[in-house]
Amino acid sequence: MNFDFSDDQKQLRDQARKFLAEKCSPKAVRVVLDGKAPYDKELWKGLAEMGFLGVAIPEEFGGAGAGHLELCVIAEEMGRANAPVPFSSTVYLAAEALLIAGSDVQKKKWLPAIAAGEAIGTLALFEGKGNPSPKNIKLMAANGTLNGVKKPVADGAIADFAVVAARTGSSGRESDISLFLVDLKAGGVEVKNLTNLDPTRSQAEITFTNCKAELLGAAGEGWSILTQVLDRAAVLCAFEQVGGADRALEMGRDYALDRIAFGRQIGSFQAVKHMLADMYVSATLARSNSYYGAWALSTNAAELPEAAAAARISATQAFQHCAKNNIQVHGGMGFTWEFDCHMYYRRANAMALGLGSLSYWEDQLIDRMRKKNAA
Amino acid sequence: MNFDDTPQEAEFRATARAWISANAPKQYEEELRQSSLGRTQLKNANILEVAKAWQKKKADAGWACLHWPKEYGGRGASPIERVIWQQEEGPFGQLSRMFIIGHGMCGPTMMAFAREEHKRTYLPPLASGENVWCQLFSEPAGGSDVAGLRTRAEKDGDEWVINGQKIWTSGAHYSDYGILLTRTDPTVPKHKGLTMFFLDMKSPGVEVRPIKQASGASDFNEVYFTNVRIPDHQRLGEVGDGWNVSLTTLMNERSAIGAAVSTGFPELFEYCSSLMLDDGPAIEDRAVRSKLANWAVKASGLKYTSMRAISALSRGERPGPENSIGKLVAGSMIQDVATYALDLQGAAGVVSGPEDAEVAGRFQAMLLRAPGTRVEGGTDEIMRNIIAERVLGLPGDIRVDKDVPFNKIPTKGRN
Numbered sequence: 001m002n003f004d005f006s007d008d009q010k011q012l013r014d015q016a017r018k019f020l021a022e023k024c025s026p027k028a029v030r031v032v033l034d035g036k037a038p039y040d041k042e043l044w045k046g047l048a049e050m051g052f053l054g055v056a057i058p059e060e061f062g063g064a065g066a067g068h069l070e071l072c073v074i075a076e077e078m079g080r081a082n083a084p085v086p087f088s089s090t091v092y093l094a095a096e097a098l099l100i101a102g103s104d105v106q107k108k109k110w111l112p113a114i115a116a117g118e119a120i121g122t123l124a125l126f127e128g129k130g131n132p133s134p135k136n137i138k139l140m141a142a143n144g145t146l147n148g149v150k151k152p153v154a155d156g157a158i159a160d161f162a163v164v165a166a167r168t169g170s171s172g173r174e175s176d177i178s179l180f181l182v183d184l185k186a187g188g189v190e191v192k193n194l195t196n197l198d199p200t201r202s203q204a205e206i207t208f209t210n211c212k213a214e215l216l217g218a219a220g221e222g223w224s225i226l227t228q229v230l231d232r233a234a235v236l237c238a239f240e241q242v243g244g245a246d247r248a249l250e251m252g253r254d255y256a257l258d259r260i261a262f263g264r265q266i267g268s269f270q271a272v273k274h275m276l277a278d279m280y281v282s283a284t285l286a287r288s289n290s291y292y293g294a295w296a297l298s299t300n301a302a303e304l305p306e307a308a309a310a311a312r313i314s315a316t317q318a319f320q321h322c323a324k325n326n327i328q329v330h331g332g333m334g335f336t337w338e339f340d341c342h343m344y345y346r347r348a349n350a351m352a353l354g355l356g357s358l359s360y361w362e363d364q365l366i367d368r369m370r371k372k373n374a375a
Numbered sequence: 376m377n378f379d380d381t382p383q384e385a386e387f388r389a390t391a392r393a394w395i396s397a398n399a400p401k402q403y404e405e406e407l408r409q410s411s412l413g414r415t416q417l418k419n420a421n422i423l424e425v426a427k428a429w430q431k432k433k434a435d436a437g438w439a440c441l442h443w444p445k446e447y448g449g450r451g452a453s454p455i456e457r458v459i460w461q462q463e464e465g466p467f468g469q470l471s472r473m474f475i476i477g478h479g480m481c482g483p484t485m486m487a488f489a490r491e492e493h494k495r496t497y498l499p500p501l502a503s504g505e506n507v508w509c510q511l512f513s514e515p516a517g518g519s520d521v522a523g524l525r526t527r528a529e530k531d532g533d534e535w536v537i538n539g540q541k542i543w544t545s546g547a548h549y550s551d552y553g554i555l556l557t558r559t560d561p562t563v564p565k566h567k568g569l570t571m572f573f574l575d576m577k578s579p580g581v582e583v584r585p586i587k588q589a590s591g592a593s594d595f596n597e598v599y600f601t602n603v604r605i606p607d608h609q610r611l612g613e614v615g616d617g618w619n620v621s622l623t624t625l626m627n628e629r630s631a632i633g634a635a636v637s638t639g640f641p642e643l644f645e646y647c648s649s650l651m652l653d654d655g656p657a658i659e660d661r662a663v664r665s666k667l668a669n670w671a672v673k674a675s676g677l678k679y680t681s682m683r684a685i686s687a688l689s690r691g692e693r694p695g696p697e698n699s700i701g702k703l704v705a706g707s708m709i710q711d712v713a714t715y716a717l718d719l720q721g722a723a724g725v726v727s728g729p730e731d732a733e734v735a736g737r738f739q740a741m742l743l744r745a746p747g748t749r750v751e752g753g754t755d756e757i758m759r760n761i762i763a764e765r766v767l768g769l770p771g772d773i774r775v776d777k778d779v780p781f782n783k784i785p786t787k788g789r790n
Contacts, residue, residue, distance in 0.1 A: 001378050001455075001689050003682040069376060253767050268770040270756070273763035280762055281700045285676030288697075292679045295376050314672040362668035363661070369671065370658065373648065 003291060005073060013073035019050055020081040026340045032084035032200045033343060038158050039202070040084045045117050053091060054115025057099070062112030068232075072239045072294045079243030079319075082343050084200035086120045086155035088240065088354075092233040094121025097163045097179065101217030101225045106181060110161060122159040123229070124150040124182075124206055131360035132230060134177050134223050139208065141166035141180055145188070146208040154354060156204030157193045159184055164208070165226055168219055177222035180213035188212060198350035200343065230355055231308040235293035238315035241351055242290050245283045245315070248322035248344045252276055252329040259331075272329060279322045286311075286318035306372055309365035316352045316361070323348035378682070380459075384689065387456050391463045394436060399467045400429055407466035411737050412637045412709055413590060413744030415469055423549060426470040430504025440478055440502040447486065447494055448502030454688040476545055477501050477508030481554050484624045485573065488611035497552065497573075509550035509576070511541040511598060512621065516786070518543070519757050521556070522565045522618060523776075523784075526600060528557035528572070535559075535572065535610070537580075537603040543751070547583045547596040550576050554624070555605075556617050561782040568781055569617030574605050590743035636705040639712035639741055640674035643667065646716060646734060657719060666715060673708055677701055696766040702748075703758040710745035713738045 005013070023046050031037050047053050056071040057063025064070075071091070078087050095114050098107055098121075113119035127150055130136045139148025146166055153162065162182050169176035182189070188211030196203040217225045253276055256267030266272050293311030296304040323344040327334035334341040352358060380388055403425060406417055416422055433439045434448060441457045443449025452460075461468055471478070482501055485494060500506040517523035526539025537557060547553070553576050560568035576583070580603035585593040612620040647667060650657040657663045681701070684694035716738035717724035726732045727739035749755050763769040776784045 001380065001384070001682065001686050003376060003378060003679070003686045005376060249767075253769065256769060264773065265770050267763075268773060270760070270772070273767075273769050274756070274759040276767055276769065277703075277759040277762040280767060281704060284680060284697045284700050285673060285704070288679035288683060289672055289676045291376070291683065292675065295378070298376060309668075310672045310675050313668060314676055317669075317672075359661075359665060362665045365668045365671060366658065366664040369644070370648070 003295065005069060005294075009069055009073050012070055013077060016050075016052065016074045016077035017080070019046070020077050020083065024081040024083050026082075026343070029082050029084050029200055029340075029343060035199060039086055039155070043083065044085045044120075047085065047087070048115065048117025051115075053087075053117055054111070056091075057095060057111050057115050061107050062115040064115075068236075068298045069294055071236060072290075072297075075236045075239035076243035079240030079347075080247045082200060082244065082247075082347055086122065086158060086201070088233065088237055089122035089155040089159065090114055090120050092236040093123040093229060094159075094161070094163055096232045097123065097216060097225065097229045100228055101179065101221070102181075106214070106216065110181075113160075119160045120155060120158055121161050121163070122153055122155045124153045124156065124162045124164040125226070126150065126152060131356040132226070134174050135172075137165050137167050137177055139164065139166045141168050141178060141213065144213060146180060146182065146211045146213045149205060149207045151205035152194055152196065152203040153206050155202055156184075156206050157191050157202050162206070163216055163229075164213065165222055166213075168222075174223035175220040177226070178219045179216040179222040179225055181216045182208070182211060182213045186212065196350065198346040200347065201350060227305075231305055232297060233355055234308040234312040234361070235290065235297045235304075237351060237355060238286070238290040238293055238311035241315035241319040241348070242283065242287050244344055244347055244351075245279075245286060245318040245322040248319070248326040248341075248348075249276065249279045249283055251341065251344075252279065252322070252326040255330050266329075275325050275329065279325050282318040282321045286315040289314035303372075306365065306368040309361050309368055312355070312361045313358060313365060316358055319344075319348040320352055381689070384455060384459060387452075388459050388463060391438070391460050394438065395463055395467070398432055398436070399464075400425060404466055407469045410466075410469055411642050411741055412639065412748065413592075413740035413742075414737055415472065422470070423473060426473050427504045429467065429470045430474060434499075434503030439504070440482065443482065443486070443498070443502060447482075448499035455685065458685050458688060473507060473546055473549070474504055476510050477506075477550075480510050480624045481508040481552070481573070484554055484571070484611060484620065487623050488571070488620055489573070490608060493573075493609070501552075506551040507546060507549055509544050509547045509553040510624065511544055511547075511553045511555040512624075513543045514540060515542050519754055521621070522569065524556060524558060524569070526555075526557050527561075528559050528570055528605075530559075530607075531604075533607050534604045535607065537572075537574075537600040537605060539600050541598040541600075542586070542595075544583075544596045544598050545594055545751075547576065547598050548585055548593075552576060553598075554611065556621050558781065559614055559617075562780050563615075564778055565776060565781045565784065566618045567615055569621070570614050571611040571617040571620040572605050573609050573611060574603070578603050578605070580604075589746060590740075592744070594747075636677060636701045637709055638670070638674045638677065638705045639709040639716075639738075640670045642737060642741075643670065643712050643716055646738070647719070650719060652719070663719070670708060670712060673704055677704055696762075699758070699762055699766065702752065703755055703762070706745075706749040706755060709741060709748060713742035713745055717742060 023043050032040055051064045052074050054063030055066045056068050059065035098110055127138055162184055164180045164182050166178055166180055167176055168178040188209055190207040192205045194203045194205055256272050257265055259266045290311045293307045296307035327341045330341055333339050403417055437450050440449040441452035441460050445451045501508055512521050514524045516525055528535045528537050555572045555574055557570055558568050559570040580601040582599040584597045586595045587593055647657045647663055680697050684698045687694040720733050727736045729735045732739055764771055
């Protein structure tokens with residue numbers, strides 16, 4: 001049994017960590033946090049040069065042709081560094097949707113551009129409140145044009161193209177939904193920036209008015225494709241969350257060792273020690289669930305839907321838990337803009353919602369476990 | 376990343392599987408599979424006798440204490456082979472429970488500190504289950520603070536005379552031998568005045584009294600020592616070095632990797648899958664689903680944490696510290712799971728008799744046994760200290776009694 005990443009994959013992780021430590025310091029993240037740039041363009045370029053953007057994209061489409069396990073270790077480092085770039089929208093959602101359902105022409109048009117850092121993509125799924133569900137999709141598609149509003153769309157204001165979930169029928173079934181590919185620079189769209197929990201990752205409202213769009217995958221297959229995309233993204237995001245959780249735990253641990261109160265290191269008080277021990281427990285459970293998700297993703301196993309939901313829930317909980325208690329360990333200083341704790345708190349809580357909320361994934365997990373037991 | 380055996384592992388697994396299939400006491404398989412925390416028993420047989428017979432059969436064929444050297448009754452197997460055996464033994468592994476302390480803690484301590492002739496005499500019958508061993512560490516005045524123990528050992532010629540009391544001794548009532556931690560010098564700080572021995576539990580002056588637990592069952596005992604004489608050659612380690620010897624024992628406890636911990640989740644999921652609530656099936660109720668999902672990811676998180684440790688063993692490496700979370704997570708989880716299962720039963724949850732209760736009272740039995748899981752083998756608080764100090768590198772507790780001679784530590788009137 002080797003339920004672990006290979007030495008080469010671990011080396012890639014070290015390489016990514018080193019690169020991000022240099023190019024994505026908390027100071028660099030703060031440029032975006034403070035609203036001075038919509039995302040870190042230099043970092044984005046660097047990620048392309050390192051081959052990280054196209055690591056799971058096949059060579060024939062301009063990528064490195066490695067695989068999802070390689071993408072997982074990079075995702076972990078992106079989370080650890082709190083990278084202010086549209087990595088998850090472009091790489092986990094848009095690129096994966098293209099890989100699953102794109103025509104040869106569509107893949108050739110967008111995937112090499114993604115790998116080269118020349119195109120930012122995203123998924124336009126949500127329309128206000130609510131979780132992923134066919135009935136929540138009201139945006140209409142007819143005769144190759146879209147009409148309707150999507151919000152929030154992660155990185156919508158900086159994206160070059162979007163995969164848009166649209167309604168092409170009204171039977172009340174999943175087959176009412178189709179996916180479309182939209183060039184956001186070609187007109188028919190109006191984009192509005194939305195103030196959001198995590199300013200290091202922008203959110204937008206996009207209004208489509210007679211906007212030209214081409215089908216991605218077959219008509220009526222949209223929901224089934226979308227489910228696969230979300231499962232893959234759930235695993236990849238889980239690695240980002242695991243990386244973020246580990247970093248928040250480290251920050252808390254380091255501060256507990258450094259800070260003196262009542263004449264001793266605060267890390268010598270059991271109330272603080274036990275809080276940190278519990279954070280370690282959450283982070284460890286999340287990492288192990290995520291490894292299982294990575295295995296299922298990389299082997300395209302029948303277990304993927306269940307493994308993805310478990311990874312998603314566990315990693316969401318761990319990142320939220322570690323990020324909030326990191327602030328608690330820091331005390332008042334942790335609640336200042338100046339300390340970095342709130343960046344992880346913001347990211348943890350924004351990521352908890354991006355692919356559908358915790359309660360949605362809890363529901364999914366139980367459905368999927370029942371299906372497996374019935375089979 | 377894969378879950379596949381190496382060719383050698385696959386071969387070992389096939390051999391183990393074939394032997395188990397030909398030799399295991401299959402008539403008890405279903406009952407053992409249905410057992411859960413607080414409820415491991417056989418209807419028509421004495422489980423201790425069944426367990427001893429299975430252990431002896433394994434030993435005769437070379438399948439007992441796999442990782443021990445052959446000359447001491449083991450198989451000389453690798454750590455990963457031991458894990459594979461446990462996986463293949465499946466529900467029959469429940470029968471090893473009465474041997475866990477002897478095999479997991481006493482045996483390794485004997486191997487590290489006993490004289491060669493003692494090892495050859497005592498270890499093979501320990502491996503084969505013919506002798507059962509217990510561990511006599513905890514005392515009324517020293518539970519989590521085990522180095523605060525007070526049982527005295529005084530030298531008298533070639534013998535030591537033991538007086539005092541131990542408590543929480545699992546299985547003392549059916550044990551043949553025990554390892555015993557004593558205080559030999561009360562005038563030095565507490566960790567420095569301890570000495571370890573092994574002894575025959577049938578020695579004159581040893582009295583075992585079962586403790587009736589909160590659950591009503593009796594797994595633990597008080598053990599009283601009145602002028603019990605132990606020959607000096609049964610000393611393990613140097614005089615005054617008992618603390619270090621006991622650390623070896625406790626380290627071995629923690630290295631038992633791959634042993635599945637009970638979380639109660641499979642039992643609860645199965646129960647909820649068929650349970651009808653007032654508004655419909657429990658499994659379709661949103662509140663129930665949310666609870667189940669939260670426990671599901673803890674249970675799977677523990678399972679795959681264990682897989683990561685096993686992978687390290689398979690590569691011939693030492694597993695990382697992540698395995699230390701198992702007991703802490705599972706202990707309080709099984710308590711919560713049992714509480715929730717009863718909540719779903721409404722007022723009927725109060726009925727616990729196997730004949731009248733829901734699913735034969737398995738969740739009531741689990742609830743009543745669960746508090747013990749959070750205390751035995753290191754309380755939740757001690758486990759958190761261990762993670763904080765050994766994994767995260769946080770400072771140890773400030774110990775006010777560290778440099779004080781043991782007999783000068785305040786006791787609030789207790790001795």
